[in-house]
Amino acid sequence: xxxxxxxxxxxxxxxxxxxxxxxxxxxxxxxxxxxxxxxxxxxxxxxxxxxxxxxxxxxxxxxxxxxxxxxxxxxxxxxxxxxxxxxxxxxxxxxxxxxxxxxxxxxxxxxxxxxxxxxxxxxxxxxxxxxxxxxxxxxxxxxxxxxxxxxxxxxxxxxxxxxxxxxxxxxxxxxxxxxxxxxxxxxxxxxxxxxxxxxxxxxxxxxxxxxxxxxxxxxxxxxxxxxxxxxxxxxxxxxxxxxxxxxxxxxxxxxxxxxxxxxxxxx
Numbered sequence: 025x026x027x028x029x030x031x032x033x034x035x036x037x038x039x040x041x042x043x044x045x046x047x048x049x050x051x052x053x054x055x056x057x058x059x060x061x062x063x064x065x066x067x068x069x070x071x072x073x074x075x076x077x078x079x080x081x082x083x084x085x086x087x088x089x090x091x092x093x094x095x096x097x098x099x100x101x102x103x104x105x106x107x108x109x110x111x112x113x114x115x116x117x118x119x120x121x122x123x124x125x126x127x128x129x130x131x132x133x134x135x136x137x138x139x140x141x142x143x144x145x146x147x148x149x150x151x152x153x154x155x156x157x158x159x160x161x162x163x164x165x166x167x168x169x170x171x172x173x174x175x176x177x178x179x180x181x182x183x184x185x186x187x188x189x190x191x192x193x194x195x196x197x198x199x200x201x202x203x204x205x206x207x208x209x210x211x212x213x214x215x216x217x218x219x220x221x222x223x224x225x226x227x228x229x230x231x232x233x234x235x236x237x238x239x240x241x242x243x244x245x246x247x248x249x250x251x252x253x254x255x256x257x258x259x260x261x262x263x264x265x266x267x268x269x270x271x272x273x274x275x276x277x278x279x280x281x282x283x284x285x286x287x288x289x290x291x
Contacts, residue, residue, distance in 0.1 A: 068267070072274040076286035077192055081126045084281040086197045089236030091222040091229065093204040095162045100135035103158060105211065112142055112150055116212055119152040124217070128196060132218035134206035154210050156225040166231035176250055176257070183248075183259035185266040189273070192285040194233055194254030198222040240280045241273070249273050 077083060108116060123129040141155040180186065191197060200208060200219055208219040208226070222229055230253055237251035248269040250257045258273050260266035277284065 068270050068274065071271070072278060075274065075278045075282070075284055077283040078285060078287065080128070080193050080196055083192060083197050083283050085199045085221070086236050086240075087281045088239040089232060090199045090201045091204070091226070091232045092201045093159070093207045093226065093228075094164045095159075095207070096164060097162055100137075101158050101162070102135065102137040103139045103155075104137075105140050108140065108142070115142065115150050116140060116152050120212055120217060128221050129217045129219050130205075132206065132209045132216040134209035134216060134218055136207045136209045137216065138208075138210050140210055140212060154208070154223060154225055156208075156223075156227070159207060160225075160227040163227050166228040168231040168235050170230065170234045171250060171252060176252060179246060179250060180257070180259050183261055185260045185263055187258040187266070187270060189256040189258065189277075190285045191237075191254040191256070192283045195224055195229055196221045197282060198229075198232060198236060240276050240282070244272065244276070 120129070124131075136159070138159055139155040141153050142150045143153050145151055198221065200222055205218045205220065208223055209216055211217070222232065233253055234251065237253075237256065238245060241249050241251055241256075245251070248258060248260055248265075249272075250259070256273060256277070258266070258269050260269050274284075
């Protein structure tokens with residue numbers, strides 16, 4: 025498939041999907057259109073400025089879906105944390121304090137508990153994650169499918185003008201089902217916490233997010249918009265159509281409470 029190296033959707037594709045989408049779009053987008061699209065970009069962003077948010081604390085909740093954790097057993101899994109180096113305890117404490125303040129998590133009395141793990145970032149710093157491997161092993165898998173990359177390419181090849189929108193911290197825009205919040209629990213320094221919003225690391229999180237995005241664009245999907253996880257691709261034949269399509273897409277996202285990342289938007 026010329027202009028796109030990836031065909032089968034897998035772990036490597038998910039990891040590199042922003043680059044893949046830009047590769048697809050750049051392989052199809054004529055250079056002479058780029059200046060016109062920059063003008064459209066500013067007009068669109070001014071009209072829908074309020075849905076472009078970068079801070080997690082500003083995010084709304086998407087109205088088209090909640091995340092459920094349906095397990096094969098209701099016997100709680102409770103795991104103790106491994107040793108967290110003293111030098112990294114401050115990272116965990118700061119993240120918990122921030123997420124409590126923003127309402128991402130809350131204190132809990134859950135019988136469930138997963139381990140805290142620290143993952144290294146590209147710049148050498150560390151971030152706090154929750155290791156949900158054991159929970160995922162007893163979670164019934166959601167078979168909902170994201171579109172294949174080759175299908176996206178085939179659809180986009182019919183158009184000449186493209187925009188890619190990015191949902192800000194997409195998972196945190198999805199609420200946890202109240203009855204399943206306890207399964208996301210973790211502990212630190214003798215206190216237990218659970219997630220109000222969908223955390224990273226849950227096996228069915230991508231499927232939940234894709235389903236929520238597809239529900240927003242039920243009538244427009246594959247006509248001029250393709251939601252692909254937390255990226256939304258808008259495509260058109262003519263610039264005047266593209267501006268209309270962008271307004272429809274942004275209006276739908278606004279109506280569903282979805283926030284976009286202005287920095288990562290590509291027009």
